[in-house]
Amino acid sequence: xxxxxxxxxxxxxxxxAAGGLGxxxxxxxxxAAQAGKLQIARTLLRVNxxxxxxxxxxxxxxxxDTSAFEFCENGAKAVAWESTKKxxxxxxxxxxxxxxxxxxxxxxxxxxxxxxxxxRYDAATDRYLEVSWxxxxxxxxxxxxxxxxxxxxxxxxxxxxxxxAAFLYQLMGRKFGTNNFPDCSNLCHESSGVALSQSxxxxxxxxxxxxxxxxxxxxxxGQNPGTNHPRMLTELQKAAQRGAKIxxxxxLKERGLVAFTHPQHKxxxxxxxxxxxxxxxxxxxxxxxxxxxxxxxxxxxEAEEANADGAGSVLDRAFIDEHTTGFExxxxxxxxxxxxxxxxxxxxxxxxxxxxxDVFLNADRVIACWAMGLTQQRHxxxxxxxxVNLLLMRGQIGKPGAGACPVRGHSNVQGDRTMGIVEKPPxxxxxxxxxxxxxxxxxxxxxxxxxxxxxxDGRAKVFVGMGGNFxxxxxxxxxxxxxxxxxxxxxxVSTKLNRSHTVVGRDALILPCLGRAERxxxxxxxxxxxxxxxxxxxxxxxxxxAPASEHLLSEPxxxxxxxxxxxxxxxxxxWEEFARDxxxxxxxxxxxxxxxxxxxxxxxEPGGFYLGNAARDRVWNNAxxxxxxVVSPIPDQTLxxxxxxxxxxxxxxxxxxxxxxxxxxxxDIADDRMVxxxxxxxxxxxxxxxxxxxDISSHYENEPTRRVENxxxxxxxxxxxxxxxxxxELNPLVSLSAVAxxxxxxxxxxIPVTLHAAGKEES
Ligand code: SF4
Numbered sequence: 001x002x003x004x005x006x007x008x009x010x011x012x013x014x015x016x017a018a019g020g021l022g023x024x025x026x027x028x029x030x031x032a033a034q035a036g037k038l039q040i041a042r043t044l045l046r047v048n049x050x051x052x053x054x055x056x057x058x059x060x061x062x063x064x065d066t067s068a069f070e071f072c073e074n075g076a077k078a079v080a081w082e083s084t085k086k087x088x089x090x091x092x093x094x095x096x097x098x099x100x101x102x103x104x105x106x107x108x109x110x111x112x113x114x115x116x117x118x119x120r121y122d123a124a125t126d127r128y129l130e131v132s133w134x135x136x137x138x139x140x141x142x143x144x145x146x147x148x149x150x151x152x153x154x155x156x157x158x159x160x161x162x163x164x165a166a167f168l169y170q171l172m173g174r175k176f177g178t179n180n181f182p183d184c185s186n187l188c189h190e191s192s193g194v195a196l197s198q199s200x201x202x203x204x205x206x207x208x209x210x211x212x213x214x215x216x217x218x219x220x221x222g223q224n225p226g227t228n229h230p231r232m233l234t235e236l237q238k239a240a241q242r243g244a245k246i247x248x249x250x251x252l253k254e255r256g257l258v259a260f261t262h263p264q265h266k267x268x269x270x271x272x273x274x275x276x277x278x279x280x281x282x283x284x285x286x287x288x289x290x291x292x293x294x295x296x297x298x299x300x301x302e303a304e305e306a307n308a309d310g311a312g313s314v315l316d317r318a319f320i321d322e323h324t325t326g327f328e329x330x331x332x333x334x335x336x337x338x339x340x341x342x343x344x345x346x347x348x349x350x351x352x353x354x355x356x357x358d359v360f361l362n363a364d365r366v367i368a369c370w371a372m373g374l375t376q377q378r379h380x381x382x383x384x385x386x387x388v389n390l391l392l393m394r395g396q397i398g399k400p401g402a403g404a405c406p407v408r409g410h411s412n413v414q415g416d417r418t419m420g421i422v423e424k425p426p427x428x429x430x431x432x433x434x435x436x437x438x439x440x441x442x443x444x445x446x447x448x449x450x451x452x453x454x455x456x457d458g459r460a461k462v463f464v465g466m467g468g469n470f471x472x473x474x475x476x477x478x479x480x481x482x483x484x485x486x487x488x489x490x491x492x493v494s495t496k497l498n499r500s501h502t503v504v505g506r507d508a509l510i511l512p513c514l515g516r517a518e519r520x521x522x523x524x525x526x527x528x529x530x531x532x533x534x535x536x537x538x539x540x541x542x543x544x545x546a547p548a549s550e551h552l553l554s555e556p557x558x559x560x561x562x563x564x565x566x567x568x569x570x571x572x573x574x575w576e577e578f579a580r581d582x583x584x585x586x587x588x589x590x591x592x593x594x595x596x597x598x599x600x601x602x603x604x605e606p607g608g609f610y611l612g613n614a615a616r617d618r619v620w621n622n623a624x625x626x627x628x629x630v631v632s633p634i635p636d637q638t639l640x641x642x643x644x645x646x647x648x649x650x651x652x653x654x655x656x657x658x659x660x661x662x663x664x665x666x667x668d669i670a671d672d673r674m675v676x677x678x679x680x681x682x683x684x685x686x687x688x689x690x691x692x693x694x695d696i697s698s699h700y701e702n703e704p705t706r707r708v709e710n711x712x713x714x715x716x717x718x719x720x721x722x723x724x725x726x727x728x729e730l731n732p733l734v735s736l737s738a739v740a741x742x743x744x745x746x747x748x749x750x751i752p753v754t755l756h757a758a759g760k761e762e763s
Contacts, residue, residue: 016255016258016259016274017255017258017259017260017261017272017274018226018230018233018255018256018258018259018260018261018666019073019226019230019233019256019260019261019262019263019269019274020260020261020262020263020268020269020272020274021261021263021269021270021272022665023072023073023230023263024073024263024269026073026077026665027073027076027077027263030076030077030080030081030660030661031044031076031080033080034080034081034083034084034085034086036083036084036085039083039085039545040079040080040083040084043079043083043517043545044069044071044076044079045068045069046517046543046544047070047071047075047079047517048062048066048070048071048075049066049070050066050606050607051542052541052542053516053517053541053542053543053544054411054412054516054531054539054541055071055075055078055079055411055516056078056079056082056160056411056515056516057072057074057075057078057411057655058074058228058229058407058408058409058410058411058534058655059159059407059408059409059410059411059412059413059414059531059532059533059534060229060230060231060232060407060533060534061208061209061533061534061535061537062533062537062539062607063209064607067264069264070231071231072230072231073230073263074227074228074230074652074655075230075231077653077655077660078655078658079517081110081496081658081660082114082495082496082515082516082517083515083517083545084113084114085113085548086111086112086113086114087113087114087116087548087549088112088113088114088115088116088496088497089115089116089117089549090117090119090129090130092112092113093119093127093128093129094127096127097125097126097127098121098126098127098128098501098502098504099126101497101501101502102499102502102503104502105659105673106472106498106499106657106658106659106728107659107660107661107662107673109497109498109499109501109502110496110497110498110658110659112496112497113496113497114495114496114512114515114548114549115494115495115496115497115510115512115549116512116548116549116551116552117130117512117549117551118130118131118132118133118136118509118510118511118512118551119131119509119510120135120136120139120507120508120509121504121507121508121509123506123507128501128508128510131509133511133551133553133561134565136509136511137561137562137564137565138565139489139507139509140462140464140489140491140509140562140565140566141562141565141566143461143462143488143489143507144176144462144566145566147461147462149177150176150177150178150180150441151177151178151180151443151445151446151459151460152459152460152461152462153173153176153178153180153460153461153462153463153464154180154182154446154451154454154455154460154462154463154464155169155170155172155173155178155180155181155182155464155466156181156182156183156448156451156463156464156465156466156468156470157169157181157182157183157184157416157421157466157467157468158183158184158410158465158466158467158468158469159183159184159185159188159408159409159410159411159412159413159416159467159468160410160411160412160467160468160516161412161416161421161466161467161555162412162415162529162530162531162541162555162556163412163415163416163418163419163529163530163531163532163538163589164529164530164555164556164582164585164586164589165466165529165554165555165556165558165559166412166415166416166419166420166421166466167419167420167585167588167589167592167593168556168559168560168563168575168578168585169181169421169466169559170419170420170421170426171420171432171436171563171573171588172559172562172563172566174420174429174432174438174440174441175436175438175563175567175571175573176566177441178441178445179422179423179424179425179441179443179444179445180423180445180446180451180460181420181421181422181423181445182423182445182446182447182448182450182451183413183416183417183421183422183448184410184413184448184468184473184656185413185416185417185421186423186447186448186449186743186744186745187376187448187473187474187745187746188371188372188375188376188408188409188410188413188745189371189375189406189408189409189413190375190447190740190743190744190745191374191375191376191377191380191381191384191740191742191743191745192370192374192375192384192406193417193743194381194742194743195380195381195382195384195385195388195742195743196384196388196404196406196615197622198381198385198622198623198628198630199384199385199388199389199392199622199627199628199630200388200397200404200615200620200622200627200628201614201615201619201620201621201622201625201627202613202614202615202621203417204406204414204536204613205403205404205405205406205407205534205535205536205613206397206398206403206404206405206613206615206616207367207402207403207404207405207535207616208535208537208610209235209535210400211365211367211400211401211402211403212235212236212238212239212367213235213238213239213401214365214400214401215239215244215363215365215366215367215401215402216244216245216362216363216364216365216366216401217244217245217246217247217359217360217362217363217365217366217367218236218239218244218245218246218247218366218367218368218369219247219249219366219367219368219369219387220236220246220247220248220249220250220257220278220369220370221249221250221289221368221369221370221371221373221374221387222249222250222289222370222371222372222373222374222375222377222749223250223369223370223371223372223373223407224250224252224254224256224257224371224373224649224650225254225256225257225369225407226254226255226256226257226260226652226666227254227256227650227651227652227654227666228371228407228409228650229371229407229409230256232369232407233256233260233262233277234262236257236260236277237260237262237275237277240275240276240277240278240279241275245279245280245359245362245363246277246278246279246280247278247279247280247281247282247356247359248277248278248280248281248282249282249284249289249292250281250282250283250373251283251284251285251286251373251647251718251719251722251724252283252649252677252716252717252718252724253281253283253717254666255666255667256277256666257277257278257281258276258277258278259274259275259276259277260274260275260277261273261274261275279359280355280356280359282348282352282356283347283348283717283718283719284346284347284348284719285345285346285347285645285719285720285721285722286377286645286646286647286719286722286749286750287377287378287379287635287637287645287749287750288345288346288347288348288637289346289373289374289377289383289386289387290345290377290379290382290383290386290632290634290635291341291342291345291346291634292342292346292348292353293383293386293387293389293390294334294337294342294386294632294634295339295342295343295346295348295350295353296353296356296357296360296390297330297334297386297389297390297393298334298335298337298339298342299353299354299357300314300315300357300360300361300390300393300394301315301331301334301335301393303357303361314361314394315393315394316393316394316395318395319392319394319395320392320393320395323395323398323618323620323626323627324392324626324627324628324629325624325626325627325628325629326624326628326629326630326631327629329629329631330389330629330630330631333631333633337634341634342634345634345635345636345637347719347720347721360390360394361394364401365396365399365400365401365402366391366394366396366402367396367401367402367403367404367405368387368388368390368391368396368403368404368405369405369406369407370384370387370405370406370407371406371407371409372409372649372748372749373647373749374387374749375406375740375743375745376647376740376745376746376747376748376749377740377747377749377750378635378637378738378739378740378741378747378750379632379635379740379741380740380743380745380749381740381741381742381743382630382632382741382742383632384406385630385632386630386632387404388404388627388630389629389630391403391404392627392629397615397616397618397627398615398616398617398618403616404615405534405535406534407534408533408534409656410656411516411531411533412531412532414532414533414534414536415530415531415532415538418532418593418595418611419589419593420432420593423444423445423446423447423450424444424445425440425441425442427594428592428593428594429442431591431592432592435588435591435592436573436588437572446460447744448474448744448746449475449736449739449744449746450744451463452474452476452479452480452483452736453483453736455483455484455486455487456479456482456483456486458486460487461487461488461489462487462488462489462490462491463484463487463489463490463491463505464491464493465490465491465492465493465494465500466493466555466559467493467494467495467513467555468500469498469499469500469656469657469658470484470492470500471484471499471500471502471503472498472499472500472657472728472731473656473657473728474731474746475731475734475735475736475738475746475748476706476731476732476734476735476736477728477731477732478706478732479736480503480736481503484500484503484504484505485503485504485505485506486505487505487506488505488506488507489505489506489507489508489509490503490504490505490507490508490509491508491509491510491511492508492509492510492511493511493512493513493555493558494510494511494512494513495512495513495514495515495548498657498658499657499728511553511558512549512551512552512553513552513553513554513555513558514543514547514552514553514554514555515543515545515547515548516541516543517543517544517545518543518544518545518546518547518548518552519542519543519544519545519546519547520542520543520554522557522579522580522581523580524580524581526542527542527554527556527581527582528540528541528542528582528603529541529542529556529582530586530599530603530608532611535610536610536611536612536613537607537608537609537610537611538596538602538603538608538609538610538611539603539607539608539609540603540604540608554579556578556579556582556585557579560575560576560578560579561575561579563575564576583600586599586600586603587599587600595611595612615627637750639721639752640699640752642686642754643699643752643753643754644678644682644721644722644723644752644753644754644755645721645722645723645750645751645752646676646696646698646722646723646724646725646730646733646750646751646752646753647722647723647724647748647749647750647751648724648725648726648727648730648731648734648748648749648751649724649725649726649727650726650727651663651664651667651669651673651726652664652665652666652667653665654726657727657728659673664726667716669714672712673726673729674710674711674712674729675711675712675713675714675725675726676694676696676711676712676713676714676723676724676725676730676755677714677716677718677723677724677725678713678714678715678716678718678722678723678724678755679715679716679717679718679719679720679721679722680715681720682720682721682723683713683715683755686755686756687757688713688755688757689713689715690713690714690715691712691713691714692712692713692757692758693710693711693712693713693757693758694710694711694712694713694755694756694757694758695707695708695709695710695711695755695756695757695758695759695760696708696709696711696725696730696733696753696754696755697733697753697754697756698733698734698735698751698752698753699752699753699754700735700737700738700752703735703737706732706733706735707732707733708729708730708732708733709758709759710758710759711725711758713755723753723755727748730751731748733751733753734746734747734748734751738751
């Protein structure tokens with residue numbers, strides 16, 4: 001495996017910088033491409049503002065003092081995409097069969113516009129036909145009540161769902177009798193939640209935005225902030241400018257970490273003056289992060305043991321003694337670990353590890369940030385725990401300027417989990433039953449992977465999706481499509497047409513809902529919803545645009561009307577009151593969910609309120625009641641000869657499964673998504689060259705080969721033996737059985753593949 005792919009100085013000429021004129025031009029292009037440009041421009045002035053609405057993009061927090069333009073290029077794309085005046089209504093569906101729609105690519109589907117009417121699938125004509133809301137709710141209620149068990153229903157949630165809708169959704173599903181609440185977190189940060197809960201007693205990050213102002217070193221691990229959390233570059237730029245060390249740990253050297261020009265800094269943008277962001281680039285092989293961080297931990301221990309000043313000269317012994325458990329066993333395991341294995345499994349040389357260890361050792365305050373590059377690995381949980389081990393060695397949790405920072409990719413994915421969207425009884429289950437007068441189910445439900453298997457096997461018959469694009473976001477696309485088609489009923493609450501609407505059960509419904517930027521008016525007046533960002537700040541969001549159609553309902557209204565249809569007039573839960581006045585929903589949340597007392601009052605504070613984080617206060621709510629050092633062996637992930645480690649990722653014109661355009665400006669890809677990045681030497685070894693067309697096959701033990709066809713190879717700066725490409729196009733290659741230990745997250749980082757000339761059988 002390639003060692004020492006790392007280099008520290010890269011040119012920061014504009015072509016190599018993120019942001020700047022390129023971001024401005026792209027923003028203008030995407031806004032201009034949508035109908036209703038003026039409205040979109042006005043709408044952008046309200047995004048992420050204290051009295052505005054929350055960006056439907058990622059979960060990066062707002063600063064206390066927001067700028068007039070508190071959005072990034074990709075936030076603007078998300079708002080423009082949702083605020084388009086293009087419409088998809090009964091006429092559109094009358095023109096297109098579902099089979100035709102299924103044959104279109106994801107960009108085409110979503111660019112058709114906003115859904116305007118509830119629609120029901122008609123198998124006889126293979127088309128969607130308009131249906132009334134009442135009939136739609138009656139149909140769903142009848143199908144649910146006809147099930148042999150509540151556990152034959154699946155209630156999926158995407159991270160765009162507000163706290164209010166999520167709380168009501170789980171209340172409805174649990175009153176119905178199931179814990180089948182798979183959510184997009186299962187596909188993204190589940191490994192973070194599991195790892196952190198075991199290590200430090202809470203599944204959330206411990207840092208706040210203010211910590212970035214005083215950190216001396218920031219590790220950005222398996223994350224591409226330039227595309228997926230662009231406003232994070234503002235904090236990284238400030239940190240770099242004040243001399244903080246920023247270490248990028250990623251098989252790819254991503255543009256946003258090379259250099260950044262803040263598009264709102266006029267002079268810099270005009271002159272193209274860019275700030276180098278990362279001081280160090282480490283490019284481990286895909287899946288090599290556990291070995292890498294174990295190597296760093298070993299170097300820190302060696303520094304302590306070699307230090308003439310003795311114990312506590314390097315390690316924070318006071319912190320370790322007072323707040324942790326398991327250090328001695330961990331240290332013993334590090335002493336036994338071989339450098340040969342660390343180097344070979346990480347793909348990084350000892351020399352380079354020493355350089356990075358010095359950055360860590362010379363910093364008083366260290367933040368470790370990570371995203372899918374870690375969480376979607378087979379050993380994602382153990383890898384995140386090794387990162388936390390490193391932080392614990394020097395007491396880098398629970399002090400200003402330091403801590404653990406999983407950066408969430410969906411605006412309210414963290415809030416949904418806090419509201420009880422989880423496939424097991426939530427921590428407030430008893431309180432929920434007490435307040436709403438029922439016995440919540442205590443059995444373990446289905447997460448995403450289990451839900452797909454249950455639908456495939458006929459153990460789940462009704463699928464309800466609150467937002468999202470389940471069919472495109474999930475692995476093993478062929479199998480997932482068949483599983484959804486095996487359902488008696490599939491229901492999707494959505495704003496725009498997407499892949500999932502074209503993968504229908506024997507019966508299917510599309511329920512169009514309000515967008516984030518739109519006014520949600522009820523008999524009680526304009527309503528606001530709330531979300532929780534990646535750093536546990538809960539704040540309000542209220543759109544003001546006229547709804548895209550008079551037939552839309554809000555997510556809370558959809559849940560309340562469905563619940564009434566399901567439970568009938570005898571049910572005392574005040575569903576109609578909840579739908580009329582969201583303050584009553586928040587009162588219910590305040591009564592049930594810890595940390596939300598006086599919810600309605602606190603959410604009126606400008607910028608909302610911080611939920612707090614026990615580990616940040618060095619209170620460890622795990623089984624040991626102490627921060628736990630976790631011992632993990634370095635797994636041997638060697639693949640058979642000829643195979644490459646593939647990872648899926650987003651392009652710069654993409655947000656989750658939403659494809660805004662076909663370019664990937666930061667990787668110099670134009671107008672093409674059917675690409676696979678690989679090292680030139682690996683291509684040469686296979687008789688391939690940059691630009692050749694290939695088919696890609698994935699290989700899992702005792703499973704049939706999976707194959708996708710006609711991709712263009714791109715010779716790219718990626719470690720030997722590794723490859724990368726976009727999802728959802730490559731999701732058909734990921735086996736449903738390939739999941740991360742401990743979190744059951746599909747493994748999209750290290751898919752065992754071979755590349756062979758397009759149309760040719762594999763030799
Ligand atoms: S950083 Fe994330 S939340 Fe902020 S504007 Fe961009 S996409 Fe939206």
